[in-house]
Structures are given as structure tokens and as C-alpha cells.
Amino acid sequence: MKKKNQGFMLVEALIMSIVIIGVLVFMYIQFQNISRSYDKSFHYNTVTGLYITNEIKVYLDSNSYLDTIKDTVKTYTDKCYDITNYTSDASWASLKQEGKIKTILICYYENDDDLKGKRRVGLSEKFNDFINYIKKEKNTYRILLEFEDDTYASFRLGDD
Amino acid sequence: MKNNKGFSIIELIVSFSICIIVVVVLFQIVVVLKEVYEKSSVKTVLLNKQNIIVNLIYEDILDKGLNSVASCGDYCITFKFTNNTSKNLSYSEPNKSISYGDYNNPVISGSTINKAVIFTNNEVISVYMPISHKLFSNSDFGIHIVHYVPTS
Numbered sequence: 001m002k003k004k005n006q007g008f009m010l011v012e013a014l015i016m017s018i019v020i021i022g023v024l025v026f027m028y029i030q031f032q033n034i035s036r037s038y039d040k041s042f043h044y045n046t047v048t049g050l051y052i053t054n055e056i057k058v059y060l061d062s063n064s065y066l067d068t069i070k071d072t073v074k075t076y077t078d079k080c081y082d083i084t085n086y087t088s089d090a091s092w093a094s095l096k097q098e099g100k101i102k103t104i105l106i107c108y109y110e111n112d113d114d115l116k117g118k119r120r121v122g123l124s125e126k127f128n129d130f131i132n133y134i135k136k137e138k139n140t141y142r143i144l145l146e147f148e149d150d151t152y153a154s155f156r157l158g159d160d
Numbered sequence: 161m162k163n164n165k166g167f168s169i170i171e172l173i174v175s176f177s178i179c180i181i182v183v184v185v186l187f188q189i190v191v192v193l194k195e196v197y198e199k200s201s202v203k204t205v206l207l208n209k210q211n212i213i214v215n216l217i218y219e220d221i222l223d224k225g226l227n228s229v230a231s232c233g234d235y236c237i238t239f240k241f242t243n244n245t246s247k248n249l250s251y252s253e254p255n256k257s258i259s260y261g262d263y264n265n266p267v268i269s270g271s272t273i274n275k276a277v278i279f280t281n282n283e284v285i286s287v288y289m290p291i292s293h294k295l296f297s298n299s300d301f302g303i304h305i306v307h308y309v310p311t312s
Contacts (some may be wrong), residue, residue, distance in 0.1 A: 013178050014178065024189070048214050051218045094286075098288075100304075
């Protein structure tokens with residue numbers, strides 16, 4: 001019987017190509033995950049953003065708004081209160097303008113259901129991603145800021 | 161006797177074409193990864209420099225209390241604290257460095273520093289020294305300080 005020598009190299013090349021393409025696709029997916037995490041590290045909780053968030057907190061504390069806001073936020077179904085336009089005070093407007101702030105949120109995390117990732121209506125997709133990304137604890141209040149340059153900052157406001 | 165050893169030309173062409181496509185894809189990936197690596201190194205350095213100076217300024221503000229800010233030139237801002245001390249945030253074009261008080265940091269090549277902007281009203285003081293880099297046209301790596309001083 002004659003030995004068949006035809007078609008051997010094509011099959012080999014096809015198999016190797018499939019293997020290599022499979023490895024490349026796997027590497028690309030992993031690279032996308034790393035690239036996303038890297039991007040997040042530059043946009044989430046920036047130093048400038050955190051200090052500006054602290055200034056907002058100081059403003060709320062000094063004007064005795066914080067306790068009222070904390071009481072109000074508990075009454076909301078999704079336990080998040082958008083205080084971006086909380087007051088028409090000139091200093092509040094200046095803080096938002098100079099801080100290049102887009103949205104200010106105060107949220108209360110009471111139980112496990114509140115800690116779960118949710119999509120809140122009225123907030124941008126990226127802000128929702130940030131809120132779901134940060135580590136949250138039960139029975140705590142958080143202030144969350146969205147800035148115009150697509151950076152975000154948040155810290156705990158204290159326990160209930 | 162007929163010799164059937166070897167490969168047909170079509171097999172060779174198809175095999176080499178597949179190999180060339182795989183090599184081109186790999187090459188593109190290497191080029192993209194190299195560009196991302198270089199860009200990320202530069203971005204990291206820019207953000208580190210920004211963070212260090214912002215940290216130093218806010219530490220002084222929180223420790224000493226900020227009284228007022230004033231311009232001492234196009235690229236210079238004086239921070240005056242409540243304990244009657246002051247420090248300058250300035251950019252030196254000849255030295256290509258940004259300094260705050262005794263701290264001095266050279267800017268990296270390709271950076272552009274723009275004129276500082278000050279805003280004050282009764283209770284809000286804001287200072288902004290924009291810094292951009294040619295690799296990142298839509299990003300800002302400037303010094304941005306916003307401080308609320310309650311009057312009551």
C-alpha cells in the first residue's frame with residue numbers, strides 16, 4: 001500500500017494556528033482585565049478627588065446639614081440621596097464649580113441587600129460601576145463624588 | 161517509479177499564508193503592548209508627581225489652616241497660613257521644575273505647565289495650576305486645590 005504523504009503540512013499548520021490563536025485570545029482577555037484594573041486605579045479615589053470630597057464633608061458638617069441628610073437618606077428606597085443641588089448657597093455652588101464636581105451622593109448601607117451591586121437610575125454608567133466597585137460595610141454612611149474629568153472619590157462618613 | 165514525496169504548492173501557499181497572518185497579529189500585539197507600557201510609565205510618573213505636591217499642600221492646609229492665597233507671578237502662588245507662615249507653589253521654566261516650599265520636583269519631558277488660576281470668594285479658595293502632557297491630550301495632571309473656610 002502506498003504511504004500517503006499528501007496534506008500533512010496543511011493539517012499541521014492548521015492545528016498549530018488554532019492552538020496559537022486560542023492562546024492569543026486567552027491572552028487578550030486577560031490583558032483586557034488588567035487594562036481595566038489599571039484604568040480604574042487612575043480614575044478611582046484619586047488624591048485630589050479625596051481631598052475635595054473631604055472639603056465637601058467639612059462644608060456639610062459646618063452648616064449642620066449632615067445629620068439631616070443622614071436621616072433623610074434612610075427614608076429612600078435605594079438609600080442613596082443625590083445632594084448635588086442640596087442648597088442654593090453661594091459657597092456650595094463655588095465648591096462644586098471649583099471642584100469640577102458633577103454629582104454628590106450620600107448612601108447608607110444598612111444590610112446585605114444594600115451592599116449588593118445595583119444599577120441606580122439617574123446615575124451615569126461609570127458612576128454606577130464605581131459605586132459597585134468600592135468596598136462597603138454594613139450600617140455605614142458613604143459620601144460618593146463624581147467629577148467632570150471622569151474621576152471618582154468616596155469615603156466612609158461614619159457608622160449609624 | 162512515481163515519486164509522491166513532498167508537498168503540493170497549494171498546501172505550501174496556504175500554510176505559509178496562515179503562518180504569516182499569525183506572525184502579523186503577534187507583531188501588532190507586541191507593538192500595542194510596547195505603546196501601552198511606555199504610556200503607562202509616563203502616566204504613573206505624572207500622577208505621582210501630582211499626588212506628592214497635592215498631598216504636601218493639603219497637609220499644610222489641614223495642619224496650619226489656610227488664610228489666603230495670592231499670585232506671585234504667572235506660574236507662582238503664595239499660600240498664606242493662619243500661623244503667619246507662607247509657602248510658594250511655583251514652576252521654574254529655566255530649571256523645568258515645580259517646587260512647593262523646600263520640595264522641588266523636575267517635570268518630565270513633554271509636559272506643559274500653564275498659568276496658575278486663583279479663585280476666592282468668602283468661604284471657598286481654589287488654586288489650579290494646569291499641567292498637561294503631549295501623550296495625553298485629554299488628561300490633566302495639574303495641581304488642583306479647593307478649600308472651604310467656614311466663616312461662622
